[in-house]
Amino acid sequence: MAKRTFEQSLEALEKIVDALETGDLPLEKALKKFDEGMNLSRQCSAMLDATEKKVTQLIAETVDSENESPFEIDADENPDGQ
Numbered sequence: 001m002a003k004r005t006f007e008q009s010l011e012a013l014e015k016i017v018d019a020l021e022t023g024d025l026p027l028e029k030a031l032k033k034f035d036e037g038m039n040l041s042r043q044c045s046a047m048l049d050a051t052e053k054k055v056t057q058l059i060a061e062t063v064d065s066e067n068e069s070p071f072e073i074d075a076d077e078n079p080d081g082q
Contacts, residue, residue: 004043006044006047006048006051009040009043009044009047010040010044012040013037013040013041013044016033016034016036016037016040017037019033020033020034020037
């Protein structure tokens, strides 16, 4: 099975929750759906954690680049002597 996107996993999880909330499922099928839902929940959580880390990294890189000072050449160090 191809890896699901976050949105696909969340949609599948929502369908499972809806099915479980109706209470119409036999116990064994409900348990199987619950297990599937827990796996989807863990997958969604892992994807969110990875995304949060990436966003934090991008923000840190932006802040670091904003703190860098522009390169300046002193008149004494100018190779042309001007």
